[in-house]
Structures are given as structure tokens and as C-alpha cells.
Amino acid sequence: MTGPVVVGIDGSPAGTTAAWWAAREAATRGRPLLLLHSWSTQPLDVPVARETLGKQRNGGRLLQRAETELRSRYPGLTLTTELTSTPAAEALLDLGGLAELLVLGSRGHGSTASFLLGSTSLYVLGRARCPAVVVRAGDPAVEDGSGRPAAADRGEVVVGVKETGPASEPLLEFAFTAADSRGARVRAVRALRPFGTAAPMHAMAAGHAYSRHEAEEHARLTAALAPWREKFPQVPVVEQVAAGPATAVLLYAAEHSELTVLGRERHPSHLTWKLGPVTHAALHHMPCPVAVVPHD
Structure with a gap:
């Protein structure tokens, strides 16, 4: 495949860890990276404005911050962003038709090494046309933007x-x-x-x-x-x-x-x-x- 590496971010720690993993993967593979955010699909622990315009602005700022951070670590990486109102699972599956890889975040569960998979992750994993990777927050196998090495x-x-x-x-x-x-x-x-x-x-x-x-x-x-x-x-x-x-x-x-x-x-x-x-x-x-x- 020759498509991009696509990662969904939502402002959660899991989404951030997934974005760092996806950026490294895209850079290693020599593929472009696409950051996707669905402003209609927000995690429960991320505060957003109730109004549609507020959600869109929040999503835009989220994408901008992530883009800036990832470009600083991978200056040669081809990176684009997409802000959409389509629910996250459907947006990821749509992009998966042309992507080389989909990357999803998953919340860590307690102190043990395990995933807490939500309905979006399970839905995408079960239907994606391309390989999909799940990365959990705080995964010791992942180098993230906090400076913690793998x-x-x-x-x-x-x-x-x-x-x-x-x-x-x-x-x-x-x-x-x-x-x-x-x-x-x-x-x-x-x-x-x-x-x-x-x-x-x-x-x-x-x-x-x-x-x-x-x-x-x-x-x-x-x-x-x-x-x-x-x-x-x-x-x-x-x-x-x-x-x-x-x-x-x-x-x-x-x-x-x-x-x-x-x-x-x-x-x-x-x-x-x-x-x-x-x-x-x-x-x-x-x-x-x-x-x-x-x-x-």
C-alpha cells in the first residue's frame, strides 16, 4: 500500500499517545501522516463548549497543537489534518479505504498492562479494510511526547x-x-x-x-x-x-x-x-x- 498513516485524536491521553506512535510509524515507513479529529465525537473527560461552533474551534485548536508538536519532532514528515463532523468511527473507516494504516488510541486500565476498548475502537477494528493498530495511554513500548522513552x-x-x-x-x-x-x-x-x-x-x-x-x-x-x-x-x-x-x-x-x-x-x-x-x-x-x- 502507498496511502497515509491515519490517526484519530480526541484530546485524551490515549489519543496523544496514539498520535506520537503514528508519527514515528509514518516517518519510519516514509509515508505521510493524517491527523483526524471528529468534533462530533468527544471523550467524556474532555471539556468542550456545547455550541457547534465551540466544538469546531476546540477541534481546530487540538489539531493545531498536535501538528506543531509532531512537526517539531519529525521535521521532514509530510503531515496534514482533517476536522470533520462525521462520527469518528465512520470517518476512520472512510479514510481506511485509501490508508496504509489506521491508528487508534485506547485508555489504559488500572495498573496492569491491558486495554480498555471503547465502541469506536472495536467497530473500526472489526471493519477496517486496512491494518489497524491500537495504542493505549502510557504504553511502556511507546515513546511519547512527554520525553519518556520506550x-x-x-x-x-x-x-x-x-x-x-x-x-x-x-x-x-x-x-x-x-x-x-x-x-x-x-x-x-x-x-x-x-x-x-x-x-x-x-x-x-x-x-x-x-x-x-x-x-x-x-x-x-x-x-x-x-x-x-x-x-x-x-x-x-x-x-x-x-x-x-x-x-x-x-x-x-x-x-x-x-x-x-x-x-x-x-x-x-x-x-x-x-x-x-x-x-x-x-x-x-x-x-x-x-x-x-x-x-x-
């Missing part, structure tokens, strides 16, 4: 590989491209369903069967990664095949991740949107920004 122990892009066929290709392309631009390594993770408990006399046979199954799945993962290793020979790769619930396996793998990449099936009807249970659960608990990539 955590030094984050050097991986984790990608969850549910299937090793064509459905995995958009996720792997996104993960390898992101890792290449960051000088990070890719950790490709595949979770296996644990075998049921076997009777004692069959325990050894079950163990051999599971070892064979694990080896086969590892071989499939290696084969899926082969073309991307060839395309990105400078990107180190770690393969991880583990038994257990997919969400738990992904959370453990993402301990040192600066970005986690998950998938979402496309849906034929524009009226249908849904995140899979693993993606939905991981979005609420990942210790880093999460990219949701649509695939067929």
Missing part, C-alpha cells in the same frame, strides 16, 4: 499464526515489514491445542503422537516463514510452537514485544463485523500496541 527491553514484533496457508501471508508481510523498519526480530507464534489426558497405559503412545504433531506443525510454520525470510534476510526470526490456549501463548510470547500482529477475517457484508475470540481477548491484555490485519 522500554529498552522491547525488541520483537510478535505475530500470531493461526493458519499457515494463504491467510497468514498478510500478517507475515505486515510483521516482517514492521520488524525491518524497527531493526527488530520477528517472533512467529503458533499455539497448539493440548492433547486430552490419556489413560496410563496409553500415555507413552500419546506422548509420541503429540511430539510428532508438534514437529509437523513446526515444519508447517517454517515453510510459511521461508519466503519472508528470503525477502527480509536481515530480519532475525524466532519460531515458537507451544501447547496451550492461544491467548495465553500469545501473551507469554509478547513479554518483550514492541508490537503484536494478529489477524481478522474479512466479511462479505459491510453490515457484518466481528473480531475473533483470541484477537478480542488479546486486545484487552497485550503489553504493547496491537495491529489487527484483515485477511481472506
Whole structure:
């Protein structure tokens, strides 16, 4: 894709953190950045005037401040702003048709590493035509405008590989491209369903069967990664095949991740949107920004 990186801002800390992440991403990718603000969609904790004109003026000032701050950090960045009365979710989805990436903010939840996703974020993540990234306020994996650097122990892009066929290709392309631009390594993770408990006399046979199954799945993962290793020979790769619930396996793998990449099936009807249970659960608990990539 060759479109812009689009980020929605609303004056909240989460929106500010998302804007800083999006600016760095746009600069790294060599793409333009578009700051979007919907004056008809305001967070509850941001005071705005009741009158329409007051909301528009407030939105304009918000965009101007964000633009000034981001230009000071990234002087070579091509940056534009858009003020709209269209509800935020619809505006983001409209722009997502031409964007390379959508970026959304999410409020941090308590002292744990988890997301508090609102209806706008879930709606956009479930329907966006391009990859969408959720960044939470105060994320330790994100360098923001306050001068706080990103955590030094984050050097991986984790990608969850549910299937090793064509459905995995958009996720792997996104993960390898992101890792290449960051000088990070890719950790490709595949979770296996644990075998049921076997009777004692069959325990050894079950163990051999599971070892064979694990080896086969590892071989499939290696084969899926082969073309991307060839395309990105400078990107180190770690393969991880583990038994257990997919969400738990992904959370453990993402301990040192600066970005986690998950998938979402496309849906034929524009009226249908849904995140899979693993993606939905991981979005609420990942210790880093999460990219949701649509695939067929």
C-alpha cells in the first residue's frame, strides 16, 4: 500500500499517545501522516463548549497543537489534518479505504498492562479494510511526547499464526515489514491445542503422537516463514510452537514485544463485523500496541 498513516485524536491521553506512535510509524515507513479529529465525537473527560461552533474551534485548536508538536519532532514528515463532523468511527473507516494504516488510541486500565476498548475502537477494528493498530495511554513500548522513552527491553514484533496457508501471508508481510523498519526480530507464534489426558497405559503412545504433531506443525510454520525470510534476510526470526490456549501463548510470547500482529477475517457484508475470540481477548491484555490485519 502507498496511502497515509491515519490517526484519530480526541484530546485524551490515549489519543496523544496514539498520535506520537503514528508519527514515528509514518516517518519510519516514509509515508505521510493524517491527523483526524471528529468534533462530533468527544471523550467524556474532555471539556468542550456545547455550541457547534465551540466544538469546531476546540477541534481546530487540538489539531493545531498536535501538528506543531509532531512537526517539531519529525521535521521532514509530510503531515496534514482533517476536522470533520462525521462520527469518528465512520470517518476512520472512510479514510481506511485509501490508508496504509489506521491508528487508534485506547485508555489504559488500572495498573496492569491491558486495554480498555471503547465502541469506536472495536467497530473500526472489526471493519477496517486496512491494518489497524491500537495504542493505549502510557504504553511502556511507546515513546511519547512527554520525553519518556520506550522500554529498552522491547525488541520483537510478535505475530500470531493461526493458519499457515494463504491467510497468514498478510500478517507475515505486515510483521516482517514492521520488524525491518524497527531493526527488530520477528517472533512467529503458533499455539497448539493440548492433547486430552490419556489413560496410563496409553500415555507413552500419546506422548509420541503429540511430539510428532508438534514437529509437523513446526515444519508447517517454517515453510510459511521461508519466503519472508528470503525477502527480509536481515530480519532475525524466532519460531515458537507451544501447547496451550492461544491467548495465553500469545501473551507469554509478547513479554518483550514492541508490537503484536494478529489477524481478522474479512466479511462479505459491510453490515457484518466481528473480531475473533483470541484477537478480542488479546486486545484487552497485550503489553504493547496491537495491529489487527484483515485477511481472506
